[in-house]
Amino acid sequence: GNSVTQMEGPVTLSEEAFLTINCTYTATGYPSLFWYVQYPGEGLQLLLKATKADDKGSNKGFEATYRKETTSFHLEKGSVQVSDSAVYFCALIHGSARQLTFGSGTQLTVLP
Amino acid sequence: DGGITQSPKYLFRKEGQNVTLSCEQNLNHDAMYWYRQDPGQGLRLIYYSQIVNDFQKGDIAEGYSVSREKKESFPLTVTSAQKNPTAFYLCASSTRGTALANTGELFFGEGSRLTVL
Numbered sequence: 408g409n410s411v412t413q414m415e416g417p418v419t420l421s422e423e424a425f426l427t428i429n430c431t432y433t434a435t436g437y438p439s440l441f442w443y444v445q446y447p448g449e450g451l452q453l454l455l456k457a458t459k460a461d462d463k464g465s466n467k468g469f470e471a472t473y474r475k476e477t478t479s480f481h482l483e484k485g486s487v488q489v490s491d492s493a494v495y496f497c498a499l500i501h502g503s504a505r506q507l508t509f510g511s512g513t514q515l516t517v518l519p
Numbered sequence: 520d521g522g523i524t525q526s527p528k529y530l531f532r533k534e535g536q537n538v539t540l541s542c543e544q545n546l547n548h549d550a551m552y553w554y555r556q557d558p559g560q561g562l563r564l565i566y567y568s569q570i571v572n573d574f575q576k577g578d579i580a581e582g583y584s585v586s587r588e589k590k591e592s593f594p595l596t597v598t599s600a601q602k603n604p605t606a607f608y609l610c611a612s613s614t615r616g617t618a619l620a621n622t623g624e625l626f627f628g629e630g631s632r633l634t635v636l
Contacts, residue, residue: 413561443625448629449630450523450611450627450629450630451562451609451625451627452627453624453625496561506552506564506567507625509554509561510561511559511560511561512559512561512562
């Protein structure tokens with residue numbers, strides 16, 4: 408079946424540091440890939456997406472590139488802010504599936 | 520404003536009791552979902568519904584029940600058969616399940632935290 412594996416957290420960074428959160432997936436064919444963010448006390452929000460190989464999704468300074476050869480969709484940001492502190496979820500949907508498959512989430516804390 | 524409303528935000532249950540979590544959306548979405556969130560385990564799908572009067576089990580449906588009598592509403596009942604119900608429950612909706620692969624956008628409520636005493 409489909410699955411998503413994320414790097415384990417928590418991740419703690421200083422403000423303006425570079426962020427990478429790793430995400431790899433298992434699926435046949437070409438799934439669509441997503442990053443969701445959950446701020447404290449809130450539900451999840453779509454952060455960015457990529458629907459085909461080599462696509463780059465970007466939003467709010469975050470980027471992720473769909474790498475079919477490594478089955479990866481790593482999330483990056485060049486300079487994190489305290490306001491980026493949240494839990495980040497990688498997810499996929501494939502084929503005729505009617506729901507997303509989520510990774511376990513990575514807690515990010517950014518210190519001033 | 521359009522969105523998804525979950526209630527209550529916090530709920531306490533005694534063992535052996537059934538409880539119902541409310542989820543209402545005014546986004547005119549066809550599809551609705553219930554997820555359970557546990558620390559370190561991410562989100563796991565309990566039930567989903569693509570259309571009124573129809574729903575399907577997700578990965579962890581045992582001990583839960585749902586109904587979809589109206590497009591706007593998708594309540595979740597946590598029954599006494601659920602052996603470990605303490606968790607954070609998230610409701611979500613999307614335009615159509617068939618369109619989800621392209622849009623990828625689930626709209627989430629703010630969640631309900633259930634604690635068994």
